[in-house]
Amino acid sequence: xxxxxxxxxxxxxxxxxxxxxxxxxxxxxxxxxxxxxxxxxxxxxxxxxxxxxxxxxxxxxxxxxxxxxxxxxxxxxxxxxxxxxxxxxxxxxxxxxxxxxxxxxxxxxxxxxxxxxxxxxxxxxxxxxxxxxxxxxxxxxxxxxxxxxxxxxxxxxxxxxxxxxxxxxxxxxxxxxxxxxxxxxxxxxxxxxxxxxxxxxxxxxxxxxxxxxxxxxxxxxxxxxxxxxxxxxxxxxxxxxxxxxxxxxxxxxxxxxxxxxxxxxxxxxxxxxxxxxxxxxxxxxxxxxxxxxxxxxxxxxxxxxxxxxxxxxxxxxxxxxxxxxxxxxxxxxxxxxxxxxxxxxxxxxxxxxxxxxxxxxxxxxxxxxxxxxxxxxxxxxxxxxxxxxxxxxxxxxxxxxxxxxxxxxxxxxxxxxxxxxxxxxxxxxxxxxxxxxxxxxxxxxxxxxxxxxxxxxxxxxxxxxxxxxxxxxxxxxxxxxxxxxxxxxxxxxxxxxxxxxxxxxxxxxxxxxxxxxxxxxxxxxxxxxxxxxxxxxxxxxxxxxxxxxxxxxxxxxxxxxxxxxxxxxxxxxxxxxxxxxxxxxxxxxxxxxxxxxxxxxxxxxxxxxxxxxxxxxxxxxxxxxxxxxxxxxxxxxxxxxxxxxxxxxxxxxxxxxxxxxxxxxxxxxxxxxxxxxxxxxxxxxxxxxxxxxxxxxxxxxxxxxxxxxxxxxxxxxxxxxxxxxxxxxxxxxxxxxxxxxxxxxxxxxxxxxxxxxxxxxxxxxxxxxxxxxxxxxxxxxxxxxxxxxxxxxxxxxxxxxxxxxxxxxxxxxxxxxxxxxxxxxxxxxxxxxxxxxxxxxxxxxxxxxxxxxxxxxxxxxxxxxxxxx
Numbered sequence: 060x061x062x063x064x065x066x067x068x069x070x071x072x073x074x075x076x077x078x079x080x081x082x083x084x085x086x087x088x089x090x091x092x093x094x095x096x097x098x099x100x101x102x103x104x105x106x107x108x109x110x111x112x113x114x115x116x117x118x119x120x121x122x123x124x125x126x127x128x129x130x131x132x133x134x135x136x137x138x139x140x141x142x143x144x145x146x147x148x149x150x151x152x153x154x155x156x157x158x159x160x161x162x163x164x165x166x167x168x169x170x171x172x173x174x175x176x177x178x179x180x181x182x183x184x185x186x187x188x189x190x191x192x193x194x195x196x197x198x199x200x201x202x203x204x205x206x207x208x209x210x211x212x213x214x215x216x217x218x219x220x221x222x223x224x225x226x227x228x229x230x231x232x233x234x235x236x237x238x239x240x241x242x243x244x245x246x247x248x249x250x251x252x253x254x255x256x257x258x259x260x261x262x263x264x265x266x267x268x269x270x271x272x273x274x275x276x277x278x279x280x281x282x283x284x285x286x287x288x289x290x291x292x293x294x295x296x297x298x299x300x301x302x303x304x305x306x307x308x309x310x311x312x313x314x315x316x317x318x319x320x321x322x323x324x325x326x327x328x329x330x331x332x333x334x335x336x337x338x339x340x341x342x343x344x345x346x347x348x349x350x351x352x353x354x355x356x357x358x359x360x361x362x363x364x365x366x367x368x369x370x371x372x373x374x375x376x377x378x379x380x381x382x383x384x385x386x387x388x389x390x391x392x393x394x395x396x397x398x399x400x401x402x403x404x405x406x407x408x409x410x411x412x413x414x415x416x417x418x419x420x421x422x423x424x425x426x427x428x429x430x431x432x433x434x435x436x437x438x439x440x441x442x443x444x445x446x447x448x449x450x451x452x453x454x455x456x457x458x459x460x461x462x463x464x465x466x467x468x469x470x471x472x473x474x475x476x477x478x479x480x481x482x483x484x485x486x487x488x489x490x491x492x493x494x495x496x497x498x499x500x501x502x503x504x505x506x507x508x509x510x511x512x513x514x515x516x517x518x519x520x521x522x523x524x525x526x527x528x529x530x531x532x533x534x535x536x537x538x539x540x541x542x543x544x545x546x547x548x549x550x551x552x553x554x555x556x557x558x559x560x561x562x563x564x565x566x567x568x569x570x571x572x573x574x575x576x577x578x579x580x581x582x583x584x585x586x587x588x589x590x591x592x593x594x595x596x597x598x599x600x601x602x603x604x605x606x607x608x609x610x611x612x613x614x615x616x617x618x619x620x621x622x623x624x625x626x627x628x629x630x631x632x633x634x635x636x637x638x639x640x641x642x643x644x645x646x647x648x649x650x651x652x653x654x655x656x657x658x659x660x661x662x663x664x665x666x667x668x669x670x671x672x673x674x675x676x677x678x679x680x681x682x683x684x685x686x687x688x689x690x691x692x693x694x695x696x697x698x699x700x701x702x703x704x705x706x707x708x709x710x711x712x713x714x715x716x717x718x719x720x721x722x723x724x725x726x727x728x729x730x731x732x733x734x735x736x737x738x739x740x741x742x743x744x745x746x747x748x749x750x751x752x753x754x755x756x757x758x759x760x761x762x763x764x765x766x767x768x769x770x771x772x773x774x775x776x777x778x779x780x781x782x783x784x785x786x787x788x789x790x791x792x793x794x795x796x797x798x799x800x801x802x803x804x805x806x807x808x809x810x811x812x813x814x815x816x817x818x819x820x821x822x823x824x825x826x827x828x829x830x831x832x833x834x835x836x837x838x839x840x841x842x843x844x845x846x847x848x849x850x851x852x853x854x855x856x857x858x859x860x861x862x863x864x865x866x867x868x869x870x871x872x873x874x875x876x877x878x879x880x881x882x883x884x885x886x887x888x889x890x891x892x893x894x895x896x897x898x899x900x901x902x903x904x905x906x907x908x909x910x911x912x913x914x915x916x917x918x919x920x921x922x923x924x925x926x927x928x
Contacts, residue, residue, distance in 0.1 A: 066109045067118060067131070069099050074134040082139060086348075088151050089120065089128030114146050122148045155351055179229045184373060185366040193354050197223065200352040201231045209309055209349060211294070211342075212333040214356030217406030220333040221245070223356070224290045227331060231288070242287035244280050252296040259301050260317050269318025270822050271815070281314055285326040294332035295341035302346040303868075305330065309349040318821075320865055320902050359404040364397065367408075371396050372470070374409050378416040379431075380472030382497045384423065386416060387430035387467050414529055420497060421521040424504045425514055430469065500524060554628060556583045562621045582641060585756065586625065586633075593631050614642040640760075657758040657768055658716035659685040660706055661751055662699070662725045664852075666691050672719075672748045676755040685755045686710055692856075692911050693873055696724045703728050707738055715739035715765040717754055717772075719746040722848050723918070741769050810851065814858055821861055821900075829899055830857050833892050837916060840888045852915060860911070864902050872910040879906070882913050889913055 073090050081087040092110065096103035110129050113119040120135055120143065122128040136142055141157075148154040180186050186194045200208040210227070212220040224245075231237040251258035256270055264279030280289060291297065308314045309330060313323040330350070338347060359367065371393060379386045392415070401407050415433055423431040500521055507517040559582050618641045622633045659676075663669040666689055673687035686706055690699045707716045718729050718740055729742040743750060754772045757763055763771075807827070814823040834853050838845050863869055872878065879886050889912050893904055 062105070063109050063112060065099065066095065066106060067113055069095060070110075070113075070119065070129060071131040071134055073098060074131040074138075077130070077135075077138065079138050082135075082155075088122055088154055089130035091126045091128060093126075095129070117146050120146050120148070120154070122151060122154055124150050151348070179226055179233055183223075183226060184369045185362060189357055189362040189366045193223070193356060196352060196354045197227050198230065200354075201227055201236055202234065206327065207231070207236065207329045208352040209330040210332070210352040210354060211338070211347070211350045212331065212354050212356065213338065214333075214335065215358045215404055216335050217404030217408075218356040218358055219405050220356060221290070221292060223354075224288075224331045224333065228288050228290075231329075237287060242284050243290065244284040244287070245290045245292060246280055247292045248296040248301075249293040252293075252298075255298045255301065256317070258298070259304060262301070263304060263314055263316050265317035266319050268822060268825075269316070271824065273318065273822075276316070279316065281308060281326050281328060282324070284328045286328075288329045288331055291330065291332040293334060295334040295336040295338075299343055302343045305346065306349065320900060359401050359408060367397055368393075370405060370408060371412065372468075374412040375416070375433075375468075375470040376472055378413065378472075379470040382416065382420055382431060383472070384431050385429075385472070386419070386433060386470045388433040388470065389467050392433055393468065410529075414525075417525045417528070418522070420500060421518060421525060424501060424521065425518055555586055555625065558624045558628070559583050559586070559621055562617060562624070582621070585641065586621075588753075589633065589637055590629065590631050593633070615639070618642045656684065656712055657714045657763060657765055658707065658710035658712065659719070659751070659755050659758050660703065660710065660716055661685060661687045661719045661746060662690065662703060662728070663687075663721040663746065664690050664692065664723065664725075668721070672746065672751045675748050676751040680752070680756055682755065682759070684759065685751055690725065692870075692914075699725070700728060700731070704732055704735065707732050707740060708736060711738045714763075715741070717758065717765060717768055718742045719751055719754060720744055721746055722852055739765055741765050743769060743772055810854060814854065821858065821865070823858075825899075826858050826861065827854060829896050830854050833857075833896060836892045837889055840892070841885060841916075843916070849916075853912075856915060857912065860904070860908050861896070861900060861902070864904055864908065865900065869905045869908050870911065872907040875907055875910055878910050878913060882917060885917060886910070886913050889916065 070090065073095070077087050077089075092103045092106045095110070096106045099106075110119060110121070114121045114129075118132055120130045120132050122130075132143060132146060143157065145157075148157065180194045180198065183190065183194070185191075197210070200210045212223060214220050225243065228237070228241075228243040232239055232241065246262065248258065251261060260269070260273075260277070260279065262279050263281055264277050265273050266276050267273055304314070307323075308326060308328060312327055313325055315323055332350065334341065338353075375386055375388055396408070396412070401411070403410070416431065419431050419433045503524065504517060504521060507520065512520075563582075615638065618638050621641075622638055626632060659673075661669040661673045663672070669687035669689045673685040676685045677683055688699060688702050688706060703718070707718075710716060716738060718725075720726055720728070720742060722744065726742055726744050729740040732738065733740050743754070750772055754768060757768055757771050811823050811827050814827060830853065831850075834845065834850065837843075860870075886906075886909065889909055890906070893909065893912075897904055
């Protein structure tokens with residue numbers, strides 16, 4: 060037997076160890092060259108060459124990635140009961156997708172008891188055309204043994220994902236996979252996206268004491284969904300820790316409530332999830348691997364025109380049934396509904412038809428005619444704005460339908476006129492319009508007639524009722540919604556945004572240069588900050604800006620218009636100096652390529668802390684000016700210093716660089732870099748995101764100096780976002796002593812508040828008190844001093860560590876054994892001191908995590924015991 064055959068036989072043996080469940084759940088898809096070489100007890104250098112030869116012979120499957128995986132094609136086909144059309148796959152998702160495409164047909168075809176079932180899907184418009192593949196996938200996901208496949212629904216807003224999930228649930232009952240009593244629980248992850256702790260407590264429940272206000276144990280939606288389906292809408296708003304908490308329930312059917320470390324609960328739950336976002340950027344890969352079935356929905360423009368016409372017929376028929384009068388629709392309206400641009404997809408199409416019918420009904424009430432007539436002339440201006448936005452590629456679509464031979468189509472609302480399958484399965488009434496709405500209009504109009512109210516007044520009142528009803532409907536307030544969905548609205552008020560946006564839009568031609576929404580955001584942010592400072596009674600310092608040789612007349616008029624409008628709205632006088640400052644900011648934009656700016660460099664401990672702050676500032680201001688260096692806890696200070704040195708050299712434009720740092724050794728970089736390079740640098744400590752935003756924005760102003768920038772950032776940053784951020788001055792208040800002569804932190808409430816913003820599971824007050832006692836014990840044992848900096852670093856690092864341990868995600872330490880030996884005494888002191896915390900939370904802290912605390916304490920101890928020069 061030659062070497063190629065030996066390797067092939069070995070791979071076949073290994074592949075037989077893989078189960079179908081491993082494959083469909085993306086747990087094991089093959090073996091690496093190292094694994095194969097180890098099995099055969101040979102060197103791996105030649106294994107890859109033989110494997111690639113077998114791939115060319117179509118005997119072996121190769122899955123690209125890191126690492127590359129190989130498996131026997133024939134064995135994989137036996138396990139999965141499929142025939143592969145290719146042997147090389149781009150990644151694991153590509154392989155799973157290939158499996159699913161053939162598996163769906165087979166599952167439905169071979170499942171004889173369910174062969175003739177699935178009527179619920181046949182009532183879905185497009186089930187035999189545009190959505191045929193999606194329906195097959197859904198059926199297979201429900202039928203897949205033993206309990207079905209977790210499924211992710213992808214598609215734009217309004218494509219029918221929620222409805223489709225409900226149909227999957229009804230199908231599961233229809234084919235006997237679920238009983239009639241099985242629950243279908245819908246949870247919109249966006250409802251609590253701003254409060255991860257509350258979101259997770261709703262899903263998983265919590266135990267008493269898990270967080271502030273948790274006075275008793277409480278079950279979550281996982282308990283409620285036991286034995287049925289949990290539908291997670293807008294799953295991209297589920298935080299990473301929330302996605303990770305689903306791993307156990309998806310893998311083993313077990314879960315823990317918030318605050319639990321040992322107890323587990325069982326639940327048999329099929330997960331359906333939906334998102335409008337790209338899963339590459341919003342969903343953890345480890346979460347995606349546990350969802351083998353991914354169903355992508357086409358938008359309305361991608362659907363067959365036959366489907367769109369059926370939807371239009373269906374929606375009009377539903378309205379006729381609700382109104383209890385026949386609706387007569389002109390063919391011109393039908394043609395436009397087939398052709399117009401409908402970005403909100405099926406949801407918007409349904410809503411638009413509802414609005415058309417409601418307006419037509421108001422005229423019907425007054426006219427007393429036999430039919431509710433829907434004509435082109437009746438369409439409101441708001442609707443016309445969208446109705447005449449034609450897609451150029453669809454000018455000839457009406458040729459597919461024989462509408463020219465008709466003047467109108469009559470919808471009577473009878474079952475046999477049009478199958479209202481969508482309405483039958485629409486459980487949550489998201490797009491439903493109640494019969495009571497029309498009955499209410501009739502009742503009110505009757506009252507008006509009895510009172511002798513003039514017809515024009517009756518019509519006006521009815522129209523107001525219609526407007527009021529549709530104000531709360533989806534897709535009707537798209538312009539206002541822009542601000543609600545925009546990231547800027549989280550920081551500046553929509554009222555301010557709207558004024559600035561309006562003025563700048565009108566003035567864009569006059570300025571002669573482009574102003575995009577990010578500039579709107581920058582000004583909004585500044586004005587929001589300014590208003591807070593004025594309201595607080597703080598004195599506004601006059602900006603030290605040289606106006607010589609700077610023409611800002613046009614910009615000044617624009618800012619003056621903005622401030623005049625805002626002053627009328629909010630009744631706060633904006634100082635003249637600030638009008639000049641903002642005009643200078645606008646002027647600076649057109650000179651962006653001509654001016655030198657002060658460099659901005661953010662440095663923080665952690666894997667992504669600094670980069671996150673810099674990204675936020677750059678995104679909000681529409682620039683790429685703020686630079687960042689992240690310092691992982693296991694990174695050497697010397698390496699970070701070298702990176703900082705090189706970055707300062709690169710970004711200095713002659714006006715110096717401002718370093719925004721959090722704490723520790725990073726605070727010393729400025730003096731060393733200036734001494735070494737001659738570049739002027741300054742440092743602001745205890746950096747926050749508002750500081751980075753303020754520094755980045757003002758660093759690009761003409762005639763701004765480094766000293767002025769430091770003063771401006773320290774003076775203004777605490778007002779951004781209507782909150783008071785932690786500043787250097789807050790942290791370096793004179794030290795205090797308690798009754799036992801121990802050093803105590805001077806702003807405990809603020810620190811606990813900040814911990815509360817970070818912690819998900821743990822009660823921040825309890826955590827703070829335990830860690831405070833532990834730190835005192837450690838420092839007392841080693842005779843080390845304590846200061847605010849150590850307290851803050853210790854609290855934040857250890858709080859994060861405790862949550863990692865609770866979730867089973869502990870960090871490893873590179874030089875674990877070396878550190879334990881070299882710092883044996885300190886290590887033992889720390890290990891012993893943390894016994895109380897371990898007992899309090901019912902956990903065991905790994906030695907690798909304790910090593911990071913050893914490093915943190917040792918660094919502080921060394922600084923305080925180092926002789927001063």
